[in-house]
Amino acid sequence: MNSRNWKREVPNSLNHALRLCKEHSLEKKNLSVERIADRMATSVDTLYKWLGSGKMPVNQLINYEELTAGNSRTGRPFVTEYLAHSQGYLLIKMPTGRQAEHTDVLELNIFMQQFIAELLSLQAGEGDAEQAITTVKTLIQDLAFQHKNIEQHQSPQLDLGE
Structure with missing residues (x-):
């Protein structure tokens, strides 16, 4: 299972x-x-x-x-x-800034493609609006997480280890 x-x-x-x-x-x-x-x-x-x-x-x-x-x-x-x-708010967890893993980026890419397919289906009059809204909220949250990863990449932290 x-x-x-x-x-x-x-x-x-x-x-x-x-x-x-x-x-x-x-x-x-x-x-x-x-x-x-x-x-x-x-x-x-x-x-x-x-x-x-x-x-x-x-x-x-x-x-x-x-x-x-x-x-x-x-x-x-x-x-x-x-x-x-x-209440109409989008809740986004504060990003941790951890390094993105390839599987995370690939999973995000697949999810974006699923959203685009849902959006095209909705525009053709065949999709489910509630499902598309749910998907776009989740996608925005995932993108916000990646935003912090990009900021972290632009300003790497010093390695203070010995």
């Missing part, structure tokens, strides 16, 4: 965002709802209630996203992304 591509997941509702966080933590961190609830110092019933209703207290939401996405390479704050997108 293929692993889910978490980089390309985009939440379409608050409940969907909460569910994506939960599913990510189960797949990537092996955290069950019971373990998440324990680490949040709440009951399993309360956590399930929050996940089902989409009404999680903000002070718990930050903790929930940190537990479920955390510092893992594929982790993302799906709820924060959904809230930003639902």
Whole structure:
């Protein structure tokens, strides 16, 4: 069974965002709802209630996203992304400036080609507008990440090692 591509997941509702966080933590961190609830110092019933209703207290939401996405390479704050997108904002994570790998650039190129195909299909009256919007948001975020890599290349940092 293929692993889910978490980089390309985009939440379409608050409940969907909460569910994506939960599913990510189960797949990537092996955290069950019971373990998440324990680490949040709440009951399993309360956590399930929050996940089902989409009404999680903000002070718990930050903790929930940190537990479920955390510092893992594929982790993302799906709820924060959904809230930003639902208000018309594009959320872009601050770039780290790490060196781009060839596979990252190639993956970005393939994704850009997929977006162009979606755009052409949409212009021909055959595409899905919501999917094209989701794809362009993801593409802009990926390009912003590469922007920092280009800046880093123009001003390399001194190697202060011995």
